Amino acid sequence: xxxxxxxxxxxxxxxxxxxxxxxxxxxxxxxxxxxxxxxxxxxxxxxxxxxxxxxxxxxxxxxxxxxxxxxxxxxxxxxxxxxxxxxxxxxxxxxxxxxxxxxxxxxxxxxxxxxxxxxxxxxxxxxxxxxxxxxxxxxxxxxxxxxxxxxxxxxxxxxxxxxxxxxxxxxxxxxxxxxxxxxxxxxxxxxxxxxxxxxxxxxxxxxxxxxxxxxxxxxxxxxxxxxxxxxxxxxxxxxxxxxxxxxxxxxxxxxxxxxxxxxxxxxxxxxxxxxxxxxxxxxxxxxxxxxxxxxxxxxxxxxxxxxxxxxxxxxxxxxxxxxxxx
Amino acid sequence: xxxxxxxxxxxxxxxxxxxxxxxxxxxxxxxxxxxxxxxxxxxxxxxxxxxxxxxxxxxxxxxxxxxxxxxxxxxxxxxxxxxxxxxxxxxxxxxxxxxxxxxxxxxxxxxxxxxxxxxxxxxxxxxxxxxxxxxxxxxxxxxxxxxxxxxxxxxxxxxxxxxxxxxxxxxxxxxxxxxxxxxxxxxxxxxxxxxxxxxxxxxxxxxxxxxxxxxxxxxxxxxxxxxxxxxxxxxxxxxxxxxxxxxxxxxxxxxxxxxxxxxxxxxxxxxxxxxxxxxxxxxxxxxxxxxxxxxxxxxxxxxxxxxxxxxxxxxxxxxxxxxxxx
Numbered sequence: 001x002x003x004x005x006x007x008x009x010x011x012x013x014x015x016x017x018x019x020x021x022x023x024x025x026x027x028x029x030x031x032x033x034x035x036x037x038x039x040x041x042x043x044x045x046x047x048x049x050x051x052x053x054x055x056x057x058x059x060x061x062x063x064x065x066x067x068x069x070x071x072x073x074x075x076x077x078x079x080x081x082x083x084x085x086x087x088x089x090x091x092x093x094x095x096x097x098x099x100x101x102x103x104x105x106x107x108x109x110x111x112x113x114x115x116x117x118x119x120x121x122x123x124x125x126x127x128x129x130x131x132x133x134x135x136x137x138x139x140x141x142x143x144x145x146x147x148x149x150x151x152x153x154x155x156x157x158x159x160x161x162x163x164x165x166x167x168x169x170x171x172x173x174x175x176x177x178x179x180x181x182x183x184x185x186x187x188x189x190x191x192x193x194x195x196x197x198x199x200x201x202x203x204x205x206x207x208x209x210x211x212x213x214x215x216x217x218x219x220x221x222x223x224x225x226x227x228x229x230x231x232x233x234x235x236x237x238x239x240x241x242x243x244x245x246x247x248x249x250x251x252x253x254x255x256x257x258x259x260x261x262x263x264x265x266x267x268x269x270x271x272x273x274x275x276x277x278x279x280x281x282x283x284x285x286x287x288x289x290x291x292x293x294x295x296x297x298x299x300x301x302x303x304x305x306x307x308x309x310x311x312x313x314x315x316x317x318x319x320x321x322x323x324x325x326x
Numbered sequence: 327x328x329x330x331x332x333x334x335x336x337x338x339x340x341x342x343x344x345x346x347x348x349x350x351x352x353x354x355x356x357x358x359x360x361x362x363x364x365x366x367x368x369x370x371x372x373x374x375x376x377x378x379x380x381x382x383x384x385x386x387x388x389x390x391x392x393x394x395x396x397x398x399x400x401x402x403x404x405x406x407x408x409x410x411x412x413x414x415x416x417x418x419x420x421x422x423x424x425x426x427x428x429x430x431x432x433x434x435x436x437x438x439x440x441x442x443x444x445x446x447x448x449x450x451x452x453x454x455x456x457x458x459x460x461x462x463x464x465x466x467x468x469x470x471x472x473x474x475x476x477x478x479x480x481x482x483x484x485x486x487x488x489x490x491x492x493x494x495x496x497x498x499x500x501x502x503x504x505x506x507x508x509x510x511x512x513x514x515x516x517x518x519x520x521x522x523x524x525x526x527x528x529x530x531x532x533x534x535x536x537x538x539x540x541x542x543x544x545x546x547x548x549x550x551x552x553x554x555x556x557x558x559x560x561x562x563x564x565x566x567x568x569x570x571x572x573x574x575x576x577x578x579x580x581x582x583x584x585x586x587x588x589x590x591x592x593x594x595x596x597x598x599x600x601x602x603x604x605x606x607x608x609x610x611x612x613x614x615x616x617x618x619x620x621x622x623x624x625x626x627x628x629x630x631x632x633x634x635x636x637x638x639x640x641x642x643x644x645x646x647x648x649x650x651x652x
Contacts, residue, residue, distance in 0.1 A: 019350075021348075022345070022348055024345075026372070027372075027409065027437070028437075041370075043600040044348065044367075044599075044601070046352070048598075048600050103597065107354065111353070111354075267637070270637070270640070271429065271637075272374075273370075274370060274601060274602035274634075275370070275600060275601060276596055276601065276602060307600030311593070311644035311645070314596070315641040315644055315645070318637035318640065319641070
C-alpha cells in the first residue's frame with residue numbers, strides 16, 4: 001500500500017533521474033482568476049508529463065531478472081514507461097489506442113518501445129496488455145492502480161509541499177488533472193503528510209467526470225462513454241481500485257470543465273506561462289480559471305500534468321476568438 | 327562597470343522577485359543535435375523573458391525619489407520594465423515599435439504601463455525615449471547598455487554555472503540569443519568568474535549578425551537594415567558601447583541561423599521541451615540544433631531567452647512540413 005514512506009523511497013530513486021519541475025505563476029493569469037494561481041508544470045517533466053515519475057518508480061522496484069515491461073496507455077504513461085525502460089536497459093511493449101495523438105505514438109517509438117495499437121471504443125486494453133505480457137514474459141507496469149506507480153506520482157506532491165511553503169502558502173486547494181487517479185491520490189498522500197493545509201481536488205472534463213461523481217456518491221462510478229473528449233490523457237472508465245479509497249478519504253469535491261474551457265486554458269498557458277499544455281493536462285488550470293466560484297482562498301494551486309499535444313490541436317486552441325486577453 | 331560583485335548584488339536584489347528558471351533537456355532533442363543540449367528556459371521567467379532580471383536590477387538601483395521610469399523596447403524589455411515598475415510603485419512609459427508583436431504591446435499595457443509607439447524603419451527610438459524622459463522627469467531604463475541591466479541579466483549566468491555543475495558539465499559552449507548584448511555580456515561575466523570552462527557564443531539571425539561580424543572584425547559593426555527578421559526581439563543596430571568590450575574579451579565566434587531555422591527550433595521546443603519560445607528567443611537553440619559542425623564537445627548549453635510570440639506566428643512555426651520528427 002502506498003504511504004508517505006513509499007513516496008519518500010520513490011523520491012530517493014527518482015533523484016537525479018526525474019526533474020523537479022517549477023511552480024510557475026503569472027500576474028496576468030492571477031488577474032483573470034481573481035486570485036493567485038500557482039502552476040505545477042509537469043509538462044516540463046522528462047517525456048512531457050508526470051508519468052515518467054510513476055514509470056521510473058515502478059520499473060526501479062521490479063525484481064531482478066526482468067527482461068522487459070509492458071504498459072497500456074493513451075500516450076503519456078506510454079512515453080514515461082518507454083524512456084524509463086530504455087534507461088534501465090529493458091525492452092518495452094506499449095499498447096496504445098489507435099486514436100492517440102500522433103505525437104504520443106511517435107515519441108513512444110522514438111524512445112525505443114514497440115507500439116501495439118487497439119480500438120478504444122470496442123477493445124479492452126487491460127485484456128490485450130495482460131495477454132501480451134503473459135505470452136512474452138513481460139512485467140506489466142499499470143498506469144495508476146499500482147502502489148509504486150502511485151508512490152512515484154506522489155513525489156510531485158512532495159515538491160508541491162516544499163514549493164508552496166517557499167511561496168508562503170500553507171492553506172489552499174490543489175487542483176489535479178484526474179484520470180485513473182494515480183497522480184491525484186499520490187499527491188493527496190504526500191500532502192496529507194507534508195502539507196496538511198493543502199487539500200487535493202480532482203479536475204475532469206465534462207462527460208468523463210467519473211471521479212467527481214464517485215466522490216459525491218461514495219462509490220466508484222463509471223463514465224457512459226470510452227472516448228469523445230479532447231482530453232485524451234485523462235479519459236479512463238472509472239477511478240482505480242487502489243486509488244479511489246485514497247481519493248475518498250483525502251480529496252475535496254471534484255471540479256468539472258468543458259472541452260472548450262480546457263482549450264482556453266491551453267491558450268492562456270501559452271500566452272501567460274509560456275508552457276505547452278495538452279487539453280487533458282489543462283483541466284485543472286481551466287478549473288482554477290473558470291470555476292473560481294467553487295474555490296475558496298486567495299491562492300489556488302493546480303497541476304499542468306502533461307504537454308504532449310499534436311500541433312493541429314494546439315493551433316486550434318490558439319485560434320479561438322473568445323479568450324479573455326488580460 | 328559590471329563585474330561579478332555587481333552581478334552578485336543584483337542576484338541578491340532579485341532573490342524572491344525573479345524566478346530561478348530550469349535547465350531543461352530532452353533525449354529526442356539530443357538525438358537531433360548529436361550531442362546533449364541543455365536549455366536555460368528564460369521564457370519561463372516572469373513576463374516571459376530574461377528582461378525582467380535586468381529591469382528589476384536597474385529599477386531597484388535607482389536613487390530614492392524617482393517617480394517613474396521610461397524604456398524603449400521591441401517588447402520584452404518593455405514587459406520587464408512595466409512589471410518591475412508596477413511592483414515598485416513607479417509609473418512607466420514604454421516606447422515600442424508600431425510593428426511589435428501584438429501580444430507584447432497588450433501585455434505591456436496590462437502590466438499598467440503607458441505605451442508610445444514609433445516607426446522602426448524611420449524613427450530613432452533612443453531620441454524619442456530621451457525626449458519623453460526629459461520632458462516628464464522619468465528615469466531612463468536602457469535595454470542593454472547599462473551596468474545594472476547587464477548585472478541583472480548576468481544573474482542568468484550565475485544560475486547556469488550552478489545548474490551546469492549539478493549536471494556534471496564543466497566545459498561547454500553556451501549559446502546566447504544576442505541583440506544588443508546585455509544578456510550575452512552578463513552571462514559571459516558571470517561564467518568567467520563562476521564557471522570558466524563554459525564559453526559564451528552569441529547567436530543571431532541572418533542579416534542581423536552585427537555581433538558575429540563585430541567579433542570577427544574587432545570593432546562594432548552595424549546591420550544594413552533596421553527590421554525584416556521574424557526574430558524581432560534581437561534586432562538591434564549594433565552591439566552596445568558597454569556590452570561590446572565584454573563580448574570581445576570573453577566570447578567565442580558568433581553563430582548565425584536563418585529565420586526558417588529559428589522557426590524550426592520554435593517547433594522542436596514545442597514538441598520536445600513543451601516550452602513556448604519566440605523566434606528571436608530560439609536562435610541559440612537553432613544554432614545548437616543546426617550548426618553542430620561549428621560546435622565542439624559532447625554537451626552544448628543554450629538560452630531560450632523569451633517566449634512572447636503571437637499565436638499566428640507560433641501556429642505558422644508548427645505548420646512547417648520539413649521538421650525532423652525525432
